[in-house]
Amino acid sequence: MKSHYDSKQTKIHEAVRKHYEEHLSKKPDAGGVLKLDVSFDATWMKRGHTSKVGMSVMIDVYTGFIIDYEILSKFCLECTLKKNKLENKKITEETYNTWKTKHDADGSCGSNYEGPSGGMEVEAARRLFARSRDLKFEYENLVSDGDANSYKAVLAMNNGNGPYQDTKVTKLECINHVQKRLGTRLRKLREQEKVDTITKTGSKIRRSLLGGRNKLTDTAIDKMQSFFGKHIRDNVGADYITMKKAVMSSFHHIFSTDEKPRHGLCEEGINSWCFFQKALAEGKNREEIKHKKSLVVNLDQEAQNKIRQVYDALTTKDILERCVRGLTQNANESFHSKMWSRASKTKFSGLKRLSFVAQSAILDHNYGYRKACLLPALNINTKALRRSLTTEDEERKRHHEVQMKPKRKQKEKASAEYEPGGF
Ligand SMILES: [Zn+2]
Numbered sequence: 001m002k003s004h005y006d007s008k009q010t011k012i013h014e015a016v017r018k019h020y021e022e023h024l025s026k027k028p029d030a031g032g033v034l035k036l037d038v039s040f041d042a043t044w045m046k047r048g049h050t051s052k053v054g055m056s057v058m059i060d061v062y063t064g065f066i067i068d069y070e071i072l073s074k075f076c077l078e079c080t081l082k083k084n085k086l087e088n089k090k091i092t093e094e095t096y097n098t099w100k101t102k103h104d105a106d107g108s109c110g111s112n113y114e115g116p117s118g119g120m121e122v123e124a125a126r127r128l129f130a131r132s133r134d135l136k137f138e139y140e141n142l143v144s145d146g147d148a149n150s151y152k153a154v155l156a157m158n159n160g161n162g163p164y165q166d167t168k169v170t171k172l173e174c175i176n177h178v179q180k181r182l183g184t185r186l187r188k189l190r191e192q193e194k195v196d197t198i199t200k201t202g203s204k205i206r207r208s209l210l211g212g213r214n215k216l217t218d219t220a221i222d223k224m225q226s227f228f229g230k231h232i233r234d235n236v237g238a239d240y241i242t243m244k245k246a247v248m249s250s251f252h253h254i255f256s257t258d259e260k261p262r263h264g265l266c267e268e269g270i271n272s273w274c275f276f277q278k279a280l281a282e283g284k285n286r287e288e289i290k291h292k293k294s295l296v297v298n299l300d301q302e303a304q305n306k307i308r309q310v311y312d313a314l315t316t317k318d319i320l321e322r323c324v325r326g327l328t329q330n331a332n333e334s335f336h337s338k339m340w341s342r343a344s345k346t347k348f349s350g351l352k353r354l355s356f357v358a359q360s361a362i363l364d365h366n367y368g369y370r371k372a373c374l375l376p377a378l379n380i381n382t383k384a385l386r387r388s389l390t391t392e393d394e395e396r397k398r399h400h401e402v403q404m405k406p407k408r409k410q411k412e413k414a415s416a417e418y419e420p421g422g423f
């Protein structure tokens with residue numbers, strides 16, 4: 001029989017599939033396996049100086065849902081106690097070995113990892129990738145702003161062939177990831193916008209509105225994509241308006257012509273990336289500065305508006321700010337605290353107990369934490385989903401406030417407010 005966790009997670013997996021199909025036009029292959037963009041995250045339970053327990057999760061970056069998890073533990077209480085007995089000669093080696101074999105075989109050992117604590121994250125990544133196909137997923141793009149060791153270890157699987165036969169796993173920094181999506185969406189737009197026309201020779205064809213010479217060519221898209229990433233990267237730390245302006249400058253820049261220069265938002269000065277602003281700074285007259293034909297994307301207003309919509313969808317305040325902080329970092333941090341605050345309330349009693357805690361934290365995250373979910377941020381969720389998540393969120397918050405407010409904290413806060421000079 002399926003556990004409560006498994007059946008709830010099956011629903012999450014279905015939701016992810018539906019999302020990929022409906023909003024990203026990505027379908028599973030013939031075998032039902034879907035390629036995902038994920039973020040991998042590891043967190044440690046700190047006990048003394050070394051971490052004996054680590055938990056890692058695989059998160060789908062579009063929905064924020066946790067797909068799978070792995071707990072690694074170097075510690076088993078029963079084994080430790082038995083070993084002590086053996087060392088103190090209270091039991092024979094034979095008794096110990098018999099016990100240990102049975103203990104391992106019936107799955108009651110709390111330890112499932114041997115090796116240095118530093119290797120736990122890497123091992124967890126390997127295990128999660130190795131079994132992803134059991135869930136009918138392949139983790140194709142790994143979005144990460146952190147440590148590269150796990151990624152290296154994943155590539156090294158199966159004698160350097162990686163975890164999957166035909167799918168290459170790629171690591172993307174967060175900004176690269178959003179940048180790539182601009183390209184994907186523009187290419188999709190180019191495919192979609194087609195009209196029936198009749199050629200000079202009289203044959204009927206479907207002509208692309210946006211495709212063709214001097215239009216939305218692959219070169220133009222590549223250029224837009226790299227400008228897009230550059231402007232976000234150059235403005236890390238700046239406020240949203242500044243960043244948005246910088247990103248939009250490249251949009252206007254690329255449609256500029258001699259008749260209608262549009263470099264008002266482009267960076268000014270002699271070192272500007274924009275040839276027009278650079279020339280202005282060098283003292284040239286506006287009329288003298290000519291656009292190279294090869295640089296211009298020649299599209300009518302209607303087509304430009306369609307492209308503008310793609311830019312706007314990918315430069316919302318939420319996306320840009322998340323992107324700069326690390327796309328999934330916030331969601332992950334909230335999960336970490338949820339996980340370990342629960343774990344610390346239960347006395348550490350091995351893997352089974354921790355798995356239970358982990359599963360309940362994951363369900364809470366997947367079903368109850370609205371902010372972890374990128375659907376609202378990407379503006380692609382349904383009203384019903386939004387409403388149900390909000391309700392659950394509010395309910396939990398109320399519940400949380402009553403239960404969790406530590407009395408001491410309240411007092412501290414009160415005294416801080418009346419601190420002399422505190423105003
Ligand atoms: Zn054990």
Ligand SMILES: [Zn+2]
Nearest residue numbers: 253263266274
């Ligand atoms: Zn410009």
